[in-house]
Amino acid sequence: MNDQHIVASFDRDLESIQSSVIKMGGLVEQALADAAKALKSRDADLAEVVRKGDKVIDELDLHVKTDAARLLALRSPTAKDLRLVLAVMEISSHLERCGDYAKNIAKRTQAMSGAGAITGTLSDLGRMSAFVENMINDVLDAFIQRDVAKAEEIIERDLEADQIYNTLFRSFLTHMMEDHKNIAVGMHLHFIAKNIERIGDHATGIAEQTIYAVTGKLPEDDRPKYDRIALELHESDL
């Protein structure tokens, strides 16, 4: 089966929205890496770069949505073309949210500058954000290559991100219970961990959209919810 449209400009339009979304993905990865770096080195200036950079991601999202709407109106795509456009719109929304989380990490980093860190947790946060950054990178590869197996693997991988989050949750709780002076920083760090964990969920969402674009079916959400364990833990510890 030939993969080119008879109308070549149709191919160019589809190509254009995909490259915009890939560009967004690159910016999100960079924002997350920078936010993690700023957090680790208490670099308020780098955090400011991340905060400002989110605007570009938001603009790209708008740009993708506008172009996709135009494509739907003018080309009436069907079958895999339709699924691709719908998936691109969803992926764009996921990435836009990821950008917001990176921005929030940067904001909290700035708010914490000057305050002492909770020992040990920063390296765990760094490990978690590198892990999730990899998920974003790999899920975009899976999307570009239309690789369903890889996308499924990423959905599985999110379990590990959830587990790291749970460990961190427990550790923040312990620190805060030990010394109430840790509470302000502990809360910020917890939200940062939660933000990173949410980015992992969005990577999963992008993986699901990749599967939809290729197969026309959305995978059913039947994985165990580890967040619930965090809630139970919270109650038993108090």
Next chain:
Amino acid sequence: MDDLRIIERTSNMNDIKISAKGVQVFYGDTHAIKDVDVEIADKTVTAFIGPSGCGKSTFLRCLNRMNDTIDICRVEGSIAIDGQDIYDKRVDPVQLRAKVGMVFQKPNPFPKSIYDNVAYGPKIHGLARTKADLDEIVEASLRRAALWNEVKDRLQAPGTGLSGGQQQRLCIARAVATAPEVLLMDEPCSALDPIATAQVEELIDELRQQFSVVIVTHSMQQAARVSQKTAFFHLGNLVEFNDTDQIFTNPQDPRTESYITGRIG
């Protein structure tokens, strides 16, 4: 939540109106239809799509034996309507065509009055005993074709004096007047403007409350809009036959995918 979803696209495939098995059509040496099996449900709009020369019109014309009028055309296999083989020797093609009405690509009203265009079929098939009966059939048919309000004051004017869209609806009224059970439409909108097209499409949706509609169309968007079932023909083969939403969101055959997404097949 199910009641909030799009439900009007359902069709009941348990209620089969037309059943075709192993249909082959030859024009002289040309093998135009190759072993087509298809079941067409009652009270459902079925669309035939495919590139020019794929056999969709030929197959449509088998369903009311219009191909009998072509000397070199030979049809094999079996086509049954309500279980009755329509190619059986005892079947009168004229009676069959009253039961299986047809609307063509170009509006072709008779060079007669609007009234006579619609009254012709019921008259020759003896469906009306009195003038009052006939008047009633003419009015009901014109109403069903959504044309009554536009022509009720000039029923004696020539049918050919109507606009293209009105003429096509007149032809639909004429087809409906003989109380058919199946309506075949061969590109009924290709000569119409978007408004007349929308009127005919709305009409198709209403007609399917009463009978089975089979439409051949080159406009895939039209097939997507009006039909519940879609059949994709390619080089005389029936490549894929499925629910319309499946065909347009997730076709199973790469040839269908190529065609409906506008790729070089």
